[in-house]
Amino acid sequence: MGFKGWPAEAIEFYEGLEADNTRAYWQDHKQEYEEFVKAPMVELLAELAGQFGEGKIFRPFRDVRFSKDKSPYKTAIGATLERGGYVQFSAHGLASGSGYYVMMPDQLERYRQAVDDDKSGSKIVEICNTLRKAKIEVAAHDTLKTAPKGYPKDHPRIELLRHKGLIAWKQWPVAAWMGTAKAKQRVIDFLAAARPLNEWLDTNVGPSATPPR
Numbered sequence: 001m002g003f004k005g006w007p008a009e010a011i012e013f014y015e016g017l018e019a020d021n022t023r024a025y026w027q028d029h030k031q032e033y034e035e036f037v038k039a040p041m042v043e044l045l046a047e048l049a050g051q052f053g054e055g056k057i058f059r060p061f062r063d064v065r066f067s068k069d070k071s072p073y074k075t076a077i078g079a080t081l082e083r084g085g086y087v088q089f090s091a092h093g094l095a096s097g098s099g100y101y102v103m104m105p106d107q108l109e110r111y112r113q114a115v116d117d118d119k120s121g122s123k124i125v126e127i128c129n130t131l132r133k134a135k136i137e138v139a140a141h142d143t144l145k146t147a148p149k150g151y152p153k154d155h156p157r158i159e160l161l162r163h164k165g166l167i168a169w170k171q172w173p174v175a176a177w178m179g180t181a182k183a184k185q186r187v188i189d190f191l192a193a194a195r196p197l198n199e200w201l202d203t204n205v206g207p208s209a210t211p212p213r
Helices: 008-019 023-052 105-116 118-133 182-204
Strands: 055-057 076-081 086-090 093-100 137-139 166-172
Touching: 008 023, 023 055, 023 076, 023 086, 023 182, 093 182, 105 118, 105 182, 118 137, 118 182, 166 182
Parallel strands: none
Antiparallel strands: 055 076, 076 086, 086 093, 093 166, 137 166
C-alpha cells in the first residue's frame, strides 16, 4: 500500500491508553493499535530501509521489573533503523533521534578523548552548532554535574565532555501533515541532517568491545 502517515485514530488510541493504561483497554483496542499505529510504522520502515537499513519496532509492553511505575504498556511506538536512527509516534506527535544514546565505559573513554582533541573536538562542536541552527536538539540521556576525572573544569568543550551519550533529537507536535506521506520526508530530512553526527561517532567512538550481558 505504501506509507500514508498516521490517521487521527492513532492519536486517539494513545490518548486513551494514557488515560487508561490497563490490560482491559489494550485488549479492547488492540485492533486499533495494529491497524492505525503499527501498520503505518511498518510501512514507513519498509520505505526507509533502502536508505537507512532495516527497521525494528520495539515491543509495546513495558519492562516493569525494576520500575515503580507498573503501567504495563508504552504510550508511544518506537523503532530503530539498522544504519542509525530512531522513529517514535505518540499522542504528542512524531519524533526522530540519532546518535549514541548510551555509551559503554570503553566508548565513553574514546568519546572523551576525541572531544578533548583539538581537531576532532572542534569538528563535533561545529556539527552540534549546525544541528542547533537547524532547530535540532543535541542532548544526552545523562550528564555529569562536573568535569569527568582527568579533565579540567574550564575545558573549552566541557559541556560535551560531561555528556555520557550524544544524540540529535527532533520532536514535531501533532499536525495535519502527520496523517500524510509528508511525515516520511520529515524523518528523512532529520536523519540526513544528523548523519554527520553519526559519522563522527562511528569514526571516533565506534562499537563497544564489552560483551553483552
